[in-house]
Amino acid sequence: MTHSDFAKIFLDVCLDISLVLLGFAFFLTIGRIIRGPTLPDRVLGLDMLTSVAIGFIAVIAIDTGNTLYVDIAIALGLVGFLATVAFARFILARGKTADDDEKQDLRKFDDKRHERDGDAAAEAGAGR
Amino acid sequence: MIDTILMVLAGLLILAGSAFAAVAAFGILRLPDIYTRMHAASKAGSVGSGMALLALALVSHSGPEALRAIAAIAFFLLTAPLSAHLLAKAAYAVGYRMWGGSVLDEMPELAVTTRQSDTPSGRHPEPNAHSGIAGQGES
Numbered sequence: 564m565t566h567s568d569f570a571k572i573f574l575d576v577c578l579d580i581s582l583v584l585l586g587f588a589f590f591l592t593i594g595r596i597i598r599g600p601t602l603p604d605r606v607l608g609l610d611m612l613t614s615v616a617i618g619f620i621a622v623i624a625i626d627t628g629n630t631l632y633v634d635i636a637i638a639l640g641l642v643g644f645l646a647t648v649a650f651a652r653f654i655l656a657r658g659k660t661a662d663d664d665e666k667q668d669l670r671k672f673d674d675k676r677h678e679r680d681g682d683a684a685a686e687a688g689a690g691r
Numbered sequence: 692m693i694d695t696i697l698m699v700l701a702g703l704l705i706l707a708g709s710a711f712a713a714v715a716a717f718g719i720l721r722l723p724d725i726y727t728r729m730h731a732a733s734k735a736g737s738v739g740s741g742m743a744l745l746a747l748a749l750v751s752h753s754g755p756e757a758l759r760a761i762a763a764i765a766f767f768l769l770t771a772p773l774s775a776h777l778l779a780k781a782a783y784a785v786g787y788r789m790w791g792g793s794v795l796d797e798m799p800e801l802a803v804t805t806r807q808s809d810t811p812s813g814r815h816p817e818p819n820a821h822s823g824i825a826g827q828g829e830s
Binding site for chain 2: 566567569570571573574576577578580581582584585587588589590591592594595601603604606607608610611614615617618621622624625630633634636637640641643644647648650651652654655657658659
């Protein structure tokens with residue numbers, strides 16, 4: 564086996580493994596989007612989804628040799644960036660709705676400490 | 692010979708990039724609050740896609756394609772921190788809480804004028820009535 568044969572086989576194996584890993588990442592991100600308790604979590608999940616899709620596009624472009632897809636990757640990145648900015652503005656304009664506090668299931672681990680810190684912060688705020 | 696080396700290098704880059712993306716997705720699922728999730732997603736996600744595009748630039752045979760891939764990398768490195776920062780700032784200004792185990796919060800209280808909520812609040816008697824922290828939310 565020559566060196567170039569080895570390189571081709573190695574690249575093929577790497578492409579297969581990376582497709583599996585990227586699909587795994589895609590599903591985990593979709594799980595966060597579905598579960599995500601609040602709106603910023605979902606927006607973050609969508610942002611992550613576009614970057615994973617760009618990784619997919621690059622891997623498939625290497626696999627098939629069809630590098631026209633890179634233009635689509637650039638356009639997808641632009642759209643994802645603009646969407647995230649617009650969603651951030653929307654979060655800022657919407658304000659916090661009352662049921663966000665209920666949905667935000669921050670882990671139970673430190674609830675007492677959190678309340679204590681909240682009291683300390685309240686005192687500091689009163690002192691200012 | 693150069694081709695062989697470039698192909699092996701591209702394979703390693705693809706592996707590393709997709710592993711970064713998978714770790715980022717795992718972090719986005721497991722970490723406790725929005726800010727730590729953002730830490731995982733924005734860094735590892737952009738590095739993952741950037742490594743895949745760099746591998747594409749290495750194995751492509753014509754110049755313009757490689758340049759296009761490098762331009763895409765530069766574009767992502769410019770925009771990913773911006774969008775993550777903007778989202779974090781919006782979430783903090785509106786008053787989404789940090790995780791209870793967070794050690795330090797150096798951000799001052801932001802004087803952001805948020806509009807009243809668009810959703811009808813009739814079902815909820817008092818906004819922020821059960822919030823543990825004073826000074827957040829609509830002030």
